[in-house]
Amino acid sequence: MPTIENRLKAYIETLPESKLKAAMAYALLGGGKRIRPMLGMTLLESKGVDPTPYIEAFLAVEMIHTYSLIHDDLPAMDDDTLRRGKPTVHIAFDEAIAILAGDALLTDSFRLVTQNKYLSTLQKVEIIDIISSKAGSTGMVFGQIKDIESEDKMVTIEDLNLMYELKTANLIQASLMIAGVILSDHDIKSYEDLGYYIGLIFQIQDDILEYTLSPEEFGKSKSDDIRNKPTYVSLLGLDKANQVLNTYVDTLNTLIESLYIKDTVIHTQIKLLLNRRK
């Protein structure tokens, strides 16, 4: 979606020249799939609302996603040297700059919301509340800690669900709930549920693909961040994992019907995301 790239570039252009700007540009404009902003924006489109005036609210979610990748890749965390086929930020720059670039993207994301000219002040407050709640100590960051803490423990399927919810679903939920705020829709809880199932299904599919495909087919190295970690397949076995997956897909489809977004542009978007067979 060229608008997303252009607006992210425009934001980067406002920054003073420094290694910080360079690192932020490197991470933010480095070819992300923009899954999170796309979902919220296509939800608006599906409801007949042009998302363009409100785009900053969705970019904020993308910036938070990007910061979380930068920090996750750090040596003290997952210690990844490659991301999207390119050196990670702390390799291309250095660790200090990677930490700070993440901090800056996170902090600035809230300002993208406050500075938007089309959202009402109440919408801005609601959106910032959603973002900080889904990204902070009860959301995404909590998921990272759960992940770390799970390494020395027996993990149940409930633990894994919570981790997937926190680490993956939460930012998808944020984007869809932001759309709900803009729609002045009383059904925000349903959008939250929608994001929950999209995130969970995506992760369970990942677990299954990881198990059934060769590393080459799977497309990412099999994998520094998944190896030795519990997955749906390792906890339930392949058959049961597929069975649970199908239940969730059914629930998702029911939700899509009840939200009157079947066969709309967000439905297409969801299918693109979840019909990966590679």
Next chain:
Amino acid sequence: MPTIENRLKAYIETLPESKLKAAMAYALLGGGKRIRPMLGMTLLESKGVDPTPYIEAFLAVEMIHTYSLIHDDLPAMDDDTLRRGKPTVHIAFDEAIAILAGDALLTDSFRLVTQNKYLSTLQKVEIIDIISSKAGSTGMVFGQIKDIESEDKMVTIEDLNLMYELKTANLIQASLMIAGVILSDHDIKSYEDLGYYIGLIFQIQDDILEYTLSPEEFGKSKSDDIRNKPTYVSLLGLDKANQVLNTYVDTLNTLIESLYIKDTVIHTQIKLLLNRRK
């Protein structure tokens, strides 16, 4: 100020049990002087407004200050093992948890503002805009990068001023400007100036004290984070540094008069902060 400590504790109590919560509590309740919230809150008091209902807006600034200390102390940054006489967060816990505790404090700080029951929605948006602008890629984080980039370069007194403004003055400015928002005061620019001079004077005094006192008198080890770094004294010499300091103190006093806060509680607070002769 017991209210600040109690409210910070109350916030920590809302978090789910984990190492994240423990690390956040360790850092946030670890005996900070609360300079930044105190300045904004006593400004309100000086203008006859009880700050208590709005305290979360000032705690947000303290949380951002705390996150910045956690990340600054990391091995890839200043590599400090002690802070306020206790092991730094990455020593007491580990690096991954320190990174995440900082991320969580930063993210949650915005939610403290959105969840406050006494600020208007417009005030919340203005406050969040101020905080993210003063803390982000054009504020405090930019100051950290300037600091890092200055290590291999000739630094001018203008560079040093900008660094002190970004790294120290910016969060003081944020707190005072937040008070300005709550006062619905059109003089927010003057409060921003006030914060600028408080921050700068504090840093220049630090440079002078560091030079004139023995390490024991100075009270902190002479100093991992100042050693070999340019200071007012190293750039201007002691006499000239004192001279510039006095000019700034004069400007500050003029500002204090013009803002009608002379001999009020914030004036006392400023004097407590700046009349250190340890």
